[in-house]
């Protein structure tokens with residue numbers, strides 16, 4: 001029997017409405033009752049001054065395997081997750097081959113089992129080869145163990161096809177996640193359509209291109225009576241649409257990535273490709289609206305859209321560079337620093353809830369709680385620790401982060417998966 005006691009930490013477990021300084025016992029990889037604290041122990045962890053939270057979940061990452069292991073592997077991505085305080089990550093299907101079939105899902109699960117130090121949960125594609133033309137075998141994907149379907153990076157343009165996907169997913173009680181981008185409105189847009197796109201002569205990606213698909217998803221969620229989750233919301237107008245629909249009881253939700261809170265399109269003026277992402281960085285007005293959406297619960301999930309790219313891929317002209325930046329090792333620090341400390345938009349307990357209870361509910365995961373008997377996935381957080389981001393210390397194989405040199409307040413200091421410490425500061 002292996003017993004671990006985490007002593008004197010402030011346990012914040014939103015699933016059980018618990019916020020108190022206490023000891024937490026882990027026996028044989030599971031959360032154990034308090035009575036076990038007095039029992040035999042093999043390890044004791046001093047958590048004085050630290051937050052003891054359920055293991056954090058990042059519901060939107062790209063681990064790049066199979067197919068792009070020069071950017072990231074499931075093994076390195078999992079290490080980056082652990083270093084960021086995450087015990088569970090949900091990986092997107094835009095790999096090569098695309099995760100649109102049971103054998104690729106089986107390969108990802110085997111690879112994760114063999115190499116990953118955190119829980120890796122695959123999603124499957126909505127359409128074959130993420131081409132938006134023909135549905136993937138959604139029932140077989142569900143049986144293969146995907147936690148959701150999404151064409152992330154792409155967006156199904158045909159509304160009737162999307163309707164059939166949502167109805168198909170409902171039959172298997174499978175969540176639908178959507179990258180919201182209207183191809184006709186966005187065209188070859190690279191950056192937020194506004195002041196800076198005009199000044200720099202870069203093709204604009206209008207906010208309406210996101211809003212049009214958010215609106216489509218609201219209509220389909222109502223029509224199909226099934227939940228649709230809108231990924232990486234970037235525009236003020238999208239926040240308003242989701243807010244209004246949720247008030248009416250429509251099964252719609254949205255998520256927020258750190259760069260859409262920490263940065264605006266002003267950053268693109270030196271054509272630095274680490275500020276190029278999809279959807280793009282938007283205006284201060286959009287950033288303010290997103291923070292309000294987080295504050296009032298309209299946007300319920302925090303995640304990274306961790307998108308590793310090799311140096312040689314990002315070190316090209318702005319219009320040639322791929323979209324996306326790293327996220328796993330900086331997101332918790334950025335959100336703690338901006339949402340909790342600097343702008344005081346949400347309390348610490350809500351931030352933890354948005355990284356645990358909310359994604360677990362959306363994806364129907366048995367995770368995100370410190371309930372007795374639950375798998376002992378635990379994140380220890382020092383909410384006041386000031387630290388400086390250094391890309392040379394990243395566990396990720398890639399280095400494409402615009403946050404190098406930023407000083408942030410708050411970070412994870414220990415990550416425990418199934419009772420085993422997989423990372424420690």
Ligand SMILES: [Zn+2]
Nearest residue numbers: 152153179278
């Ligand atoms: Zn996306």
